[in-house]
Amino acid sequence: MKFGVYVLFENPEWMPPLRRELKRAEIHFEEWFINKGHFDLSDVPPEGVFLNRISPSSHTRDHTESINFTREMLIWLESNGRRVINGSHAFSLEISKVRQYQALREVGLRTPHTIVVSSDPDELKKAAISMPLPFLTKHNCGGKGLGIRLFHSLEEFDEHIGTSDYQKPVDSILLLQEYIESPDPYITRVEMVGEKFLYAINSNTSQGFELCPAEGCDTNNTTDELHENVEEKGRDRQNLFSLREDFFDPIIDKYKEYMRKFSVDIAGFEFIETSSGEKITYDVNGTTNYSPSVEERHGLNGMAAIAELISRELKAASQDTKNN
Ligand SMILES: Nc1ncnc2c1ncn2[C@@H]1O[C@H](COP(=O)(O)OP(=O)(O)O)[C@@H](O)[C@H]1O
Numbered sequence: 001m002k003f004g005v006y007v008l009f010e011n012p013e014w015m016p017p018l019r020r021e022l023k024r025a026e027i028h029f030e031e032w033f034i035n036k037g038h039f040d041l042s043d044v045p046p047e048g049v050f051l052n053r054i055s056p057s058s059h060t061r062d063h064t065e066s067i068n069f070t071r072e073m074l075i076w077l078e079s080n081g082r083r084v085i086n087g088s089h090a091f092s093l094e095i096s097k098v099r100q101y102q103a104l105r106e107v108g109l110r111t112p113h114t115i116v117v118s119s120d121p122d123e124l125k126k127a128a129i130s131m132p133l134p135f136l137t138k139h140n141c142g143g144k145g146l147g148i149r150l151f152h153s154l155e156e157f158d159e160h161i162g163t164s165d166y167q168k169p170v171d172s173i174l175l176l177q178e179y180i181e182s183p184d185p186y187i188t189r190v191e192m193v194g195e196k197f198l199y200a201i202n203s204n205t206s207q208g209f210e211l212c213p214a215e216g217c218d219t220n221n222t223t224d225e226l227h228e229n230v231e232e233k234g235r236d237r238q239n240l241f242s243l244r245e246d247f248f249d250p251i252i253d254k255y256k257e258y259m260r261k262f263s264v265d266i267a268g269f270e271f272i273e274t275s276s277g278e279k280i281t282y283d284v285n286g287t288t289n290y291s292p293s294v295e296e297r298h299g300l301n302g303m304a305a306i307a308e309l310i311s312r313e314l315k316a317a318s319q320d321t322k323n324n
């Protein structure tokens, strides 16, 4: 077995751009599809570096065991001294917006006012009373806009949670959150790899809340619909993303501090800017899928930056192996 990178993944649709860049950089790689599985704690993991690309929305693709299984596997890998890019600490933030918000606050960043609720209907109704209107709901463990819904009245909210439209979050934690008004019809997403700022994009919000920049990300479709329409929808959706040019902002240093402090190697930070110019960060994504249209138009390549990071880590890990 050659020394290389092991990619932990659960969504095959997000693999081609990464595969392409790993091949181009001549990095030896193996793909580990993580959903169901087993490993022996007395076994030693293979030598090499690991890249964790497990998504908090894996359960929406019927990969219901991915998150729990990955969490345990990361501990086994790290306990055996393996370098995991976006390892156990980053993953504990990835699957919980509550932990992201606490961590963002610890480095002095503003997050939206949020109430954390165990998703029992009575508790939800009680919690909502103290939430200024309008507010939105979102899943603590999610992505792809899971559970995002805007409410203008308590009656509307109470009625919603009694219907089949209300989907219980996978970890049973629902967030009630301040709706941040912005004078602009877009949010900003800041892409970082290995503490380096890559670029920022704007995502147009006038058509709704689902904002994964990759082609083929769509929440509200059945699998069949997705396959039928994926190309067309992918193209339409790509128009929603544009480069935010000349973005040099002190918030970038704060994001770097966050990554250092909480051992996050790859992240896409999302913020909304208010009319007073305040930037409120509300989401941190570890499994970024870069927008192909933005990258093509501007000669950018996020996956190449990830391949470079892997290369560096492989060199360091092979040095460690030689020294031991
Ligand atoms: N507090 C908020 N105020 C206004 N819009 C929001 C807020 N939180 C989320 N949104 C909108 O919903 C989208 C998805 O929310 P986000 O927290 O990023 O969830 P996910 O993890 O599912 O991507 C955001 O990109 C933004 O357009």
Ligand SMILES: [Mg+2]
Binding pocket: 143, 144, 145, 211, 270, 283
């Ligand atoms: Mg988001």
